[in-house]
Amino acid sequence: MADININTVNKYFGDVHVIKDVSLDIKSQSFTVLVGPSGCGKSTMLRMIAGLEDINSGTISIDGQVVNDLPPKQRNIAMVFQSYALYPHMTVFDNMAFGLKLEKRSKDEINERVNEAARILQIEDYLQRKPKQLSGGQRQRVAIGRAITRKPKVFLFDEPLSNLDAALRVQMRVELAKLHNELEATMIYVTHDQTEAMTLADDIVVLDTGIVSQKGSPLELYDRPNNMFVGGFIGSPKMNFISSKILSKSSDATEVDIMGMSKISVSKMSASSSEGDSVTLGIRPEHLVVNGDSDGSWESKVFVVEKLGDVTYLYLEKDGEPLVAETEGHSEIKVGDTVKVGFPAGRCQLFDSSGQAFK
């Protein structure tokens, strides 16, 4: 068991405040993904948990023990780095055995553990090679193997797949998910790739300029983003944001207009809002209904058509407001056509002028 508790942690680099009062509880054996754009502090967060960065205030505890002042090796963690960070002068075997050697484990135990990890990761054939002789994917496996052999309570991954090509990334993603089930260890994973976050995570933590923007399961974040930042960050292509106005409020719904073309009643509320306020309407491309009936609608010319085979994306624009809509793969719609786009009320999100979501 290794719960991780992060309590009002702050971090400064000189005058720059990079982590601002972050508190997080990470459950034992969960797969938590820290996600956010570059510079949001997610790597710093991970490095503070690892013990590679000092903490300016607050506490981090692993398994109930405050680890603020413990060096990495006493935290019972292992880390996989973006650049793999293999020891270039050591063979794959020695790379994986290094931590155990420093712990002065017996030769037999080292052999057994390294071979076990090599078997899980299917790198048994490369054990005597040097990292330089391996491909990127193989190096990444070795880096993961090095983490596994020490049987840590917590695995930390710092953008481990971002140096791999797209196909390999998908493959390694699946293997990481399998590995998590097999090892039953707590894993914290940093990425800027929201697909990795969605596919791997039990819990996603979205960081924005050093603040936890939202924490929740992937579908919670997808369906009910707390704010515009999370709404825009999770999902690809991005959620559409359209400026709108509150037309009226009832006890359980807010009626807003869509570009003056139609109106829609969304069953979400915000106590602080009132009639006439500017709001932002958010809706994902995959939820828009192209040329079909829906609660509210919009008509626009098609400027770009992207055919991906399984789906087609239509890029629309009206009065400076862009909109991306998804439709079926073999769509007949061409550039220059006018399409009618329907907004299903149940799929719409509303955000107030400060970006906070209506509940």
Next chain:
Amino acid sequence: MKSVSQLRKRTALIFLIPVTIVLLSSALYPLISTLYLSLTDAELENFLDPNYVGFINYLENYEGMWYGVLADSLFWNSVRNTIVFSVFSVSLEVILGISFALIMLIENKLKWFVRAAVLIPWAIPTIVSARMFEWMLQDQFGIFNYILIGIGIIEQGKAWTTDPQTSMIVIIIIDAWKTSPFVAILVYAGLKALPNEVLEAGKVDGTNGITQFYYIIFPLILPAIAVAIVFRGLDALRVFDLIYLINAGSKDIMSMTVYARREMFEYSHFGFGAAASTMLTLIIGVIAVIFIQRTRLHKLDEME
């Protein structure tokens, strides 16, 4: 029509001409003329028109006695001195150089001062450092003897630079003081190029300062150290200025170069001196080849 690769080759050849001319005139010509000189009886009187004498400057048996450079015990003494000097001074320089480099790596407000302080001995001309040390080590007025007498280690001043027991040690220490910065710079560059994440991976794996240096840093800067050893080793084998300045006549510290110079310019035995120079070149060449082979320096790329 010429292909692109042919044109490229021709351009390359044109660019190679100047350096080839410089190399031929500055390295190959003196080498060949020294080799030729060593096979003649050239002295001051017949320098422009010497007689070819074969290998007698190297070795000759005349009425049961051996003559020539290779039969001169003073020559072999100078070879021994040179090798002793090289081995000990380069070893000391590597140890000090690595230490300085590690000190230079420490990030604090004094780092610019430390870096400058480390580099200064390297910037001082040899003549200045030689005279400086000579004065400090002087038997009557030198500060070194003054301190030693003051704290009661010795009773009266010692002539460190001329005493047969200490002169070689003194030379080695001066050379180490002077050239450790060179090793320090090379090693410092090697240290600066270490991938940070690899060191961090080591920390996560449980290294402390000592195990980190022994298992990770040292193996990774080994190529830089090997380069430093080759440069310093070749320099040390050719040592001349320091030894000539400290004590040109002493056979206790006489190096091969000092020996060759003396034969040529003091005794005007140009042929004989040229033979000594040729031997010097050969010995350095052989040592260099063995060392480069042993350290696999020519395969540096594959070492990673």
